[in-house]
Amino acid sequence: xxILLVEDNERVGQFVIKGLQEAGHTTDHAANGRDGMFLAxxxxxxxxxxxxxxPGEIDGLAIIEVLRKAGKRTPILILSxxxxxxxxxxxxxxxxxxxxxxxxxxxxxxxRIDALHRRAQGVxxxxxLVVGDLHMDPLTRKVSRGDRPIALQPREFKLLEYLxxxxxxxxxxxxxLENVWDYHFxxxxxxxxVHISKLRQKIDAEFERPLLRTVRNAGYTVTADD
Amino acid sequence: MxxxxxxxxxxxxxxxxxxxxxxxxxxxxxAWQVTIQDGRAEILQADAQRLTDIYRRDxxxxxxxxxxxxxxxxxxxxxxxxxxxxAMHPISGNLPAWPDTVPPKPGNYTIRFDTGKHANQxxxxxxxxxxxxxxxxxxxxxLFRPLQTRFWYGLTAAIAVLCIAGLLVxxxxxxxxxxxxxxxxxxxxxxxxxxxxxxxxxxxxxxxLNTLSRTINGMLDQIELLVHGVRNVSNxxxxxxxxxxxxxxxxxxxxxxIRPSAEEAYAEIDxxxxxxxxxxxxxxxxxxxxxxxxxxRRSGFVPLDVADLAANAVEFYEPAAELKNIELTVRSAGPLxxxxxxxxxxxxxxxxxxxxxxYAPEGGSVEVAVERRGDLRAEISVTDxxxxxxxxEKTKVxxxxxxxxxxxxxxxxxxGLSLVQAVAKLHGSALELRDNAPxxxxxxxxxxxxxxxxxxxxxxxxxxxxxxxxxxxxxxxx
Numbered sequence: 001x002x003i004l005l006v007e008d009n010e011r012v013g014q015f016v017i018k019g020l021q022e023a024g025h026t027t028d029h030a031a032n033g034r035d036g037m038f039l040a041x042x043x044x045x046x047x048x049x050x051x052x053x054x055p056g057e058i059d060g061l062a063i064i065e066v067l068r069k070a071g072k073r074t075p076i077l078i079l080s081x082x083x084x085x086x087x088x089x090x091x092x093x094x095x096x097x098x099x100x101x102x103x104x105x106x107x108x109x110x111x112r113i114d115a116l117h118r119r120a121q122g123v124x125x126x127x128x129l130v131v132g133d134l135h136m137d138p139l140t141r142k143v144s145r146g147d148r149p150i151a152l153q154p155r156e157f158k159l160l161e162y163l164x165x166x167x168x169x170x171x172x173x174x175x176x177l178e179n180v181w182d183y184h185f186x187x188x189x190x191x192x193x194v195h196i197s198k199l200r201q202k203i204d205a206e207f208e209r210p211l212l213r214t215v216r217n218a219g220y221t222v223t224a225d226d
Numbered sequence: 227m228x229x230x231x232x233x234x235x236x237x238x239x240x241x242x243x244x245x246x247x248x249x250x251x252x253x254x255x256x257a258w259q260v261t262i263q264d265g266r267a268e269i270l271q272a273d274a275q276r277l278t279d280i281y282r283r284d285x286x287x288x289x290x291x292x293x294x295x296x297x298x299x300x301x302x303x304x305x306x307x308x309x310x311x312x313a314m315h316p317i318s319g320n321l322p323a324w325p326d327t328v329p330p331k332p333g334n335y336t337i338r339f340d341t342g343k344h345a346n347q348x349x350x351x352x353x354x355x356x357x358x359x360x361x362x363x364x365x366x367x368x369l370f371r372p373l374q375t376r377f378w379y380g381l382t383a384a385i386a387v388l389c390i391a392g393l394l395v396x397x398x399x400x401x402x403x404x405x406x407x408x409x410x411x412x413x414x415x416x417x418x419x420x421x422x423x424x425x426x427x428x429x430x431x432x433x434x435l436n437t438l439s440r441t442i443n444g445m446l447d448q449i450e451l452l453v454h455g456v457r458n459v460s461n462x463x464x465x466x467x468x469x470x471x472x473x474x475x476x477x478x479x480x481x482x483x484i485r486p487s488a489e490e491a492y493a494e495i496d497x498x499x500x501x502x503x504x505x506x507x508x509x510x511x512x513x514x515x516x517x518x519x520x521x522x523r524r525s526g527f528v529p530l531d532v533a534d535l536a537a538n539a540v541e542f543y544e545p546a547a548e549l550k551n552i553e554l555t556v557r558s559a560g561p562l563x564x565x566x567x568x569x570x571x572x573x574x575x576x577x578x579x580x581x582x583x584x585y586a587p588e589g590g591s592v593e594v595a596v597e598r599r600g601d602l603r604a605e606i607s608v609t610d611x612x613x614x615x616x617x618x619e620k621t622k623v624x625x626x627x628x629x630x631x632x633x634x635x636x637x638x639x640x641x642g643l644s645l646v647q648a649v650a651k652l653h654g655s656a657l658e659l660r661d662n663a664p665x666x667x668x669x670x671x672x673x674x675x676x677x678x679x680x681x682x683x684x685x686x687x688x689x690x691x692x693x694x695x696x697x698x699x700x701x702x703x704x
Contacts, residue, residue, distance in 0.1 A: 083510060084517050085526065085569060103506055155541055181542055185514075185573040188507065188642075189580055194545040 001025045001117055004043070006036030006060065007051040007079065012102070016049065019106045033058030040067055045074050046120070047113050052080035052091065061094040068095035075116040079104070085184070107218025111170040118169065129164040132224030134203060134211055136164055145203055155180070156199050163212065163222040172219035196220055232403050236396020243388045251381050258377075262370055263350070267334050270352040273305075273363045281356045289359070293318040306339075306349060306364035314360065321362070328353060330360050337364070406435055422450045452520055467505060474501040511641040518570065518648040526567040529675040532604055533558035533596045535568070539575045540594050543583060551589050554579070558596040563675035564604045566653050571672075574649040577642040578608040578668050585612030585666070603655075604672045611665035620659045646670070 003025050007013040013029055020027045028043065030036035033054040040048055040063060052060040064076055078096040080087065091099045097119075098112050128137035136143045138161060143150045152160065159180050163171055173192045177183045196212065204210045212222050281289045293307050297320045308319035314330065316323060324330070325337045328351060335351050351364030409427055416424045425446060426439040481494050540556040547554035575594070582592040592610045599605045643657070646668070650657040655671035 083513055103502070181538070183542070183572060183576070184569050185576075186507065186510065187542075187573075187576050187580065189546065191543060191546045194549060198545045 001046040001113075002044070003027045003113065004030065004036070004039055004045045004048045006030045006033070006040070006049065006054065006063070008032060008053075008055050009051070015106070016109065019110065023110055032056045033060070033063060036060075037063045037066065040074070041070065041072070047117050048074050048076045049109070049113070050076055050078050050096070052078055052082065061091065061096075064095045073120070075120040077109075077112055077116060079109075105172075105217065107170065107215070108172045108174060111172045111175060111219060114169045115166060115171075115175065118166065129161070129167075131164055131167045131222050132209065132211055134164070134222075134224075136161060143203075145207060150202055152199075152202065156195070156202070159195060159199055160203070160222075163220065166222075168221065168223045168225070170215045170218050170221050175219070230396075230400045230404075232400035233396040236392050236399065239395075240389055240392030243392065244385060247381070247384055247388065255377070266350050266365060267352070270334070270350060270363050270365060274352050274354045274361065277361060277363065278354060278356060281359070281361075286357070286359055289356070289361075290318045306351060306362070306366065308362040310360045310362075312358045312360070317359070319362070324360070324362070325351075328362065330355070403435075410435075410439065417446065422446065422453060456516070467508060470501055470505050470508070474498055474505070477501065508641070511645065514573075515641065515645055515648055518645070518652050526569065527565050528568065529563055529565055530568050530571070531561045532564045532566070532571070532606055532672060533560065533562045535571055536575060536594045536596050536606065539572065539579055542576070543579045547583055547592065550583060550586070552583060552586050553591040554583070554594075555591070556594045556596075559598075562596050562598060562604050564672040565675045566672055567649075570649045570652065574646040574670070575606070575608070577646050581642055582608050582610035582612070582666075582668075586610040587612060598674075599671065602674050604674055605669060606672060607667055607669040609662050609665060609667040611662065614661060614664055614666045615659060 001024075003020055005013060005016055005020075005027055007016065007029070008031050010031070013031065017027045017029055028039055028045075030039050033056045036050070036054065037058055050060045050064060054060055060078060060080075064078070067074070067076075075097045076095065077098045077100060078091045079100055079102060080091060081102045082088075083101045088099045088101075097116055100109060100112060127139065128135050128142075130136075134143075134145045141157060143152055143157070143160065159176065162176065162180055174186075176192055177187070196214075200210070200212050204212055209224070211224060212220060215221055277289060277292070280292050290309060293309050296305070297307055297318070306319075306321060308321040308324065309317045310324055311317055314324045321339070325339060327337050328335045330353065332353055332355055335353065337349055337351055339349060349364045349366040351362050354361045354363070413424045413426050425443045428436055428439045428443065477494060477498050481491060481498075485491075486494070536556050536558060540554055544554055579592065579594065586592050590611045592608065595605075595607045595609070597605045597607075647657040650670040653670070653672050658669040660667040660669060
């Protein structure tokens, strides 16, 4: 994936670039709004990571607005030290696709970039959703693994559906909270983990190959690969 | 003189009054002048006609003697008479010579002349030509002088009264205004110097200044609250961020000094990251609290179904309750529309359930209940059968960073209940801690949504009030 990072803090910038490189992405780095605007407008990127507050006269939100007005649809993740709900709303209204508050865990950033990229590509999920021998039909709401049907509670179904639609990707706890429960705050407990382990009981417990796996320091993923 | 709005206003009114007076007097004066002029011309015409009749009937000599008699009879100046020959030499009358300004042609003219009593008098004269004689008849304006004088006196007096009254009213208003503004200024300068407790003096009346003072007082209340909030937050930060930061620092310093094996070092680094995460959590919670305290979130109020909110929260915590073998239930009688902030209410409710699950014993029970209380309020409560809270401790638990003895050793930063309290306050309610004997019942009230019946239209089936915030949900995915 080709990524543009617009971030003025050198240390954060290096940290992100290094992490993205290790994850196999090529990254261009702009340290101010002017360069960021230029690169974003002239080069084709898969995802843009935009710091909100930048030195110089052009700030992140202004760049996003200009890009969107110019018809650029590149998915943009806003990185910001402003954490208030209203700041978040303003960021997303300006045309950003996702909003991550600083400080952040790198795993969270990576997972969100993947999700943005996947969404922008408009991946057509085959219906029913299939991961290994796990099948889910969102229309009939039937889930089965191998030839054994699995009964799920409505919320468990939603949780598994989200994980399966992002199969092979890392999904963080925050992403699950936001997308499965519509909770935009940190409940400060491990309730998500409990939900996951309950789900795991149902889909993995009696099978040799676990599909729902924990990714250390990041979140979870559903995958049939090794 | 000091510039003063009250005084300028009064002066403005005086100027307006003067203009009105002039606008009233000027046409009157003009009309009066014209009427008098016409009247006088008519009288002169009659005088001249009478003398002409004498000349026609009895000849020049008779006219001369008639004029002589008239002049001898009358008071000088009241009537002017002059009869001259063709060469303008006076024959009879009370003028010494034919006035230079009057041409020897028939008609009406205005002249100025000196009488014995008054110099430079104005008079209207009528000239008639009678054969070889020229006759000048005139009347001075002395008759109307007193009237004119009275008119001018009256006008001057009116102007004077207007000016003085205006100035006086202006000064008095200014004085009254200045004294009130002075007290406002004193209060404000006390506030500027840092004493936020002062308030502007107000009384019962509803005049402009009073209304303004009340509004300003309201603003001061809010400012004081905000300043308090900021002070509290900075105190809390100083107090409670230091501890984890100190731990983190010593952990890292030790790591740098000892330089342990890679395995051990990684474990220490993971620990340090966890420490930082804890600091960030405290920070976020504090910022969120400050945000709520500032009342900024009230703009986020939308109609929502609190029963639905409670059901979702209970469902979210269900597996966690099962783990502890606690029976977590929700009790509600159908949809209950309230007006509130969905994100904050969900967070508050989740904090309360989290707390209750923490303190309820193994095999205990926690109940979330949503009830209607009259037409205006909805009550939401979370009840557990844990150890409860002593009366003495009840006020303390809502203080920021306070952690009861029972909570030592459990995860949490001690901000949970203060956040719930702040959310309750934002929704216009106090947070009540009641005894459940045994256990604790936490109660908060919410304002009911007024347009109750339209709930179905107001709320989408899935509670997505944070919709602009949320990244597109599954349904919107391609």
